[in-house]
Amino acid sequence: xxxxxxxxxxxxxxxxxxxxxxxxxxxxxxxxxxxxxxxxxxxxxxxxxxxxxxxxxxxxxxxxxxxxxxxxxxxxxxxxxxxxxxxxxxxxxxxxxxxxxxxxxxxxxxxxxxxxxxxxxxxxxxxxxxxxxxxxxxxxxxxxxxxxxxxxxxxxxxxxxxxxxxxxxxxxxxxxxxxxxxxxxxxxxxxxxxxxxxxxxxxxxxxxxxxxxxxxxxxxxxxxxxxxxxxxxxxxxxxxxxxxxxxxxxxxxxxxxxxxxxxxxxxxxxxxxxxxxxxxxxxxxxxxxxxxxxxxxxxxxxxxxxxxxxxxxxxxxxxxxxxxxxxxxxxxxxxxxxxxxxxxxxxxxxxxxxxxxxxxxxxxxxxxxxxxxxxxxxxxxxxxxxxxxxxxxxxxxxxxxxxxxxxxxxxxxxxxxxxxxxxxxxxxxxxxxxxxxxxxxxxxxxxxxxxxxxxxxxxxxxxxxxxxxxxxxxxxxxxxxxxxxxxxxxxxxxxxxxxxxxxxxxxxxxxxxxxxxxxxxxxxxxxxxxxxxxxxxxxxxxxxxxx
Amino acid sequence: xxxxxxxxxxxxxxxxxxxxxxxxxxxxxxxxxxxxxxxxxxxxxxxxxxxxxxxxxxxxxxxxxxxxxxxxxxxxxxxxxxxxxxxxxxxxxxxxxxxxxxxxxxxxxxxxxxxxxxxxxxxxxxxxxxxxxxxxxxxxxxxxxxxxxxxxxxxxxxxxxxxxxxxxxxxxxxxxxxxxxxxxxxxxxxxxxxxxxxxxxxxxxxxxxxxxxxxxxxxxxxxxxxxxxxxxxxxxxxxxxxxxxxxxxxxxxxxxxxxxxxxxxxxx
Ligand SMILES: Nc1ncnc2c1ncn2[C@@H]1O[C@H](COP(=O)(O)OP(=O)(O)OP(=O)(O)O)[C@@H](O)[C@H]1O
Ligand SMILES: [Mg+2]
Numbered sequence: 001x002x003x004x005x006x007x008x009x010x011x012x013x014x015x016x017x018x019x020x021x022x023x024x025x026x027x028x029x030x031x032x033x034x035x036x037x038x039x040x041x042x043x044x045x046x047x048x049x050x051x052x053x054x055x056x057x058x059x060x061x062x063x064x065x066x067x068x069x070x071x072x073x074x075x076x077x078x079x080x081x082x083x084x085x086x087x088x089x090x091x092x093x094x095x096x097x098x099x100x101x102x103x104x105x106x107x108x109x110x111x112x113x114x115x116x117x118x119x120x121x122x123x124x125x126x127x128x129x130x131x132x133x134x135x136x137x138x139x140x141x142x143x144x145x146x147x148x149x150x151x152x153x154x155x156x157x158x159x160x161x162x163x164x165x166x167x168x169x170x171x172x173x174x175x176x177x178x179x180x181x182x183x184x185x186x187x188x189x190x191x192x193x194x195x196x197x198x199x200x201x202x203x204x205x206x207x208x209x210x211x212x213x214x215x216x217x218x219x220x221x222x223x224x225x226x227x228x229x230x231x232x233x234x235x236x237x238x239x240x241x242x243x244x245x246x247x248x249x250x251x252x253x254x255x256x257x258x259x260x261x262x263x264x265x266x267x268x269x270x271x272x273x274x275x276x277x278x279x280x281x282x283x284x285x286x287x288x289x290x291x292x293x294x295x296x297x298x299x300x301x302x303x304x305x306x307x308x309x310x311x312x313x314x315x316x317x318x319x320x321x322x323x324x325x326x327x328x329x330x331x332x333x334x335x336x337x338x339x340x341x342x343x344x345x346x347x348x349x350x351x352x353x354x355x356x357x358x359x360x361x362x363x364x365x366x367x368x369x370x371x372x373x374x375x376x377x378x379x380x381x382x383x384x385x386x387x388x389x390x391x392x393x394x395x396x397x398x399x400x401x402x403x404x405x406x407x408x409x410x411x412x413x414x415x416x417x418x419x420x421x422x423x424x425x426x427x428x429x430x431x432x433x434x435x436x437x438x439x440x441x442x443x444x445x446x447x448x449x450x451x452x453x454x455x456x457x458x459x460x461x462x463x464x465x466x467x468x469x470x471x472x473x474x475x476x477x478x479x480x481x482x483x484x485x486x487x488x489x490x491x492x493x494x495x496x497x498x499x500x501x502x503x504x505x506x507x508x509x510x511x512x513x514x515x516x517x518x519x520x521x522x523x524x525x526x527x528x529x530x531x532x533x534x535x536x537x538x539x540x541x542x543x544x545x546x547x
Numbered sequence: 548x549x550x551x552x553x554x555x556x557x558x559x560x561x562x563x564x565x566x567x568x569x570x571x572x573x574x575x576x577x578x579x580x581x582x583x584x585x586x587x588x589x590x591x592x593x594x595x596x597x598x599x600x601x602x603x604x605x606x607x608x609x610x611x612x613x614x615x616x617x618x619x620x621x622x623x624x625x626x627x628x629x630x631x632x633x634x635x636x637x638x639x640x641x642x643x644x645x646x647x648x649x650x651x652x653x654x655x656x657x658x659x660x661x662x663x664x665x666x667x668x669x670x671x672x673x674x675x676x677x678x679x680x681x682x683x684x685x686x687x688x689x690x691x692x693x694x695x696x697x698x699x700x701x702x703x704x705x706x707x708x709x710x711x712x713x714x715x716x717x718x719x720x721x722x723x724x725x726x727x728x729x730x731x732x733x734x735x736x737x738x739x740x741x742x743x744x745x746x747x748x749x750x751x752x753x754x755x756x757x758x759x760x761x762x763x764x765x766x767x768x769x770x771x772x773x774x775x776x777x778x779x780x781x782x783x784x785x786x787x788x789x790x791x792x793x794x795x796x797x798x799x800x801x802x803x804x805x806x807x808x809x810x811x812x813x814x815x
Contacts, residue, residue: 303663304660304663304664304665304666305660305661305662305663307660308656308657308659308660308661309657309661311657312646312649312653312657315648315649315653316646316648319648319689320648379648380646381644381647382640382642382643382644382645383644383645383646383647384644385610385640385644386644386646386658386661388609388610389608389609389610389633389636389638389640390633390658390661390662391630391633391634391661391662391663392661392662392663393630463648534610534612535610535611535612538610542642542644
């Protein structure tokens with residue numbers, strides 16, 4: 001077992017070293033290292049803050065209670081950090097799938113032990129171990145905690161956090177093997193995250209509402225949570241570390257139970273995952289995806305090959321997690337902008353605020369699909385070979401893919417416009433036309449810039465992953481294009497308060513025609529670029545996992 | 548002089564390369580290859596792993612640019628007239644390169660439209676192809692949910708949908724079952740009757756021996772033998788040449804005599 005463990009650790013090191021052999025690998029590693037460094041700084045900062053809080057509360061009337069509070073918080077933070085670290089730092093995906101080791105002569109139990117150990121020693125964890133150690137050392141130095149129970153509590157807490165972390169990683173990894181489930185989870189997770197982002201606001205509002213009366217309803221309803229919080233591992237660890245009494249022993253025992261439960265449950269999941277048939281190759285029919293007319297119909301005016309490319313691209317966006325998420329977020333932006341506009345009363349440059357917000361919303365909507373516009377080959381993987389083995393000229397490949405994305409962008413704009421109209425009524429014809437024109441005026445330069453970046457630095461992604469993001473440059477380019485577009489489209493808007501107001505959409509239309517002309521002129525050059533970068537593109541995309 | 552004439556007549560050969568070279572950095576994968584494949588022949592392109600077969604095929608099908616030399620398909624230069632070439636060829640690449648989030652039907656439709664075919668023809672042909680390959684019932688399933696062999700069949704269907712004159716197949720028999728293999732062989736035979744040129748690489752020498760009238764063997768990027776089976780047998784110095792199978796020939800031409808009797812110390 002020991003020698004195998006060594007082999008595996010060596011193997012993981014080799015995997016990491018090999019990933020350094022390509023430019024993309026190096027970029028990825030540099031980014032990961034930076035993120036780990038940031039995480040480490042964050043951990044140290046938070047541990048430092050915890051210490052400062054503790055120092056501060058020493059001066060307050062009942063310090064022991066406050067220290068307990070601070071330690072509970074610190075342990076809680078570290079537990080949370082441990083749970084998310086493998087996902088934030090990508091370890092959960094990059095790690096070796098234990099199922100692949102089954103072909104070696106090892107029992108499942110050994111395999112589980114090895115998985116746990118290598119997991120505990122992964123880079124993501126090395127970030128917070130020093131922080132939890134610092135917590136103990138500070139406590140001992142300051143004389144707040146008993147060195148012995150403190151050490152036991154810290155060690156047990158570490159083990160407990162790692163145990164739960166590995167359980168979640170294991171669960172995630174086994175779910176990862178089921179494509180549909182994984183895609184659902186990714187979409188669901190993103191929506192949940194978005195909801196979580198809104199939650200503090202809602203709670204704040206609730207608080208304000210309840211501020212009038214004495215005990216709020218919320219407090220009454222949440223009273224049962226107190227014992228639950230008291231039984232959480234972080235609280236138990238803090239309790240055991242800080243007071244040397246019978247209660248500490250009980251807390252330690254409870255902590256040990258938490259840990260044992262995590263390891264046992266992790267084991268059950270591990271076994272379940274290993275024994276599950278590979279979902280991927282089971283021949284069950286997938287739900288039909290064959291709604292031909294929906295996507296193929298509207299693009300029939302294009303040359304057949306470009307139309308086929310556009311339909312393919314549109315289908316891919318609609319079948320991707322990132323695309324589905326944007327279908328959900330687009331109306332959210334419409335609501336957001338509608339509410340925002342309702343609050344504003346003043347005018348800017350003579351344009352009433354609601355109209356200005358509407359125009360801004362249209363401008364912004366052009367960027368909903370940014371990640372895909374700047375990474376048009378994102379899910380094509382080996383399929384890109386077809387672009388080069390068929391007689392379709394490269395410029396038409398780009399035209400087709402761009403048109404597909406533009407169609408979905410239009411769909412998203414329609415979604416936002418509908419939600420806006422439901423909230424605030426349909427905008428006037430002039431404002432509506434101007435908005436749609438501004439949207440189109442923004443989309444075209446984005447598309448051109450996006451093609452260049454897509455060709456020069458394509459980033460293959462799993463279609464089930466919520467991210468479709470291209471290289472880091474794309475964010476800056478978007479900002480740049482948007483700034484330029486605000487200036488260009490802003491000029492006609494200066495006519496708002498003059499008699500020439502009806503000229504605004506006309507001028508915006510002239511800009512659109514000019515941009516379309518530029519796009520047409522540039523497409524062959526973009527196509528040449530695509531042809532020139534063919535081999536690099538194939539290399540970057542073809543080897544990548546298909547799903 | 549007649550040989551020169553042959554060279555310059557447009558489209559005399561389905562595939563013709565001269566001095567074809569492809570380097571990857573310092574490594575030369577294909578090293579001055581001169582190939583001629585007559586129209587309407589079933590051509591087997593053989594070589595050990597890493598010999599440069601796939602690299603050659605990728606240069607012929609427009610996926611890799613040659614470092615030096617020329618290659619013509621039906622008289623059209625692959626570098627200077629890529630569109631003319633691509634219109635006439637069908638490709639089953641080595642690594643399956645499908646758009647796996649389309650259904651089988653959508654994918655074939657997509658490929659057909661990429662060749663500029665009218666939608667009605669594409670739909671009719673894709674239906675027929677899927678039925679023929681036993682995938683008719685699966686046409687609404689995403690390709691990602693197909694088995695490996697099923698994906699291979701779809702790749703073949705995609706290479707056939709526009710009725711190409713030259714078909715490039717990189718290891719089409721890898722990973723498909725015996726029934727599918729026989730089906731593929733039947734389809735290929737029918738294509739051959741229609742005058743299609745088939746350029747095939749495969750490691751299954753029995754199939755190559757049975758199907759291919761002409762065979763070429765490359766090793767370390769260089770052509771080391773080419774001709775009909777009989778011509779190859781004549782090229783072998785040993786007297787037993789006349790009764791050799793393709794496998795014997797291949798091993799005797801490519802195999803290193805020192806390594807051919809490989810020994811493992813713990814099996815002694
Ligand atoms: N993109 C590439 N970059 C670097 N080297 C490459 C690349 N593609 C192929 N090679 C090298 O070129 C040589 C020939 O490869 P190729 O794929 O043509 O072999 P093959 O004859 O098809 O082999 P197999 O029978 O295993 O498929 C190999 O040594 C390979 O490592
Ligand atoms: Mg090969």
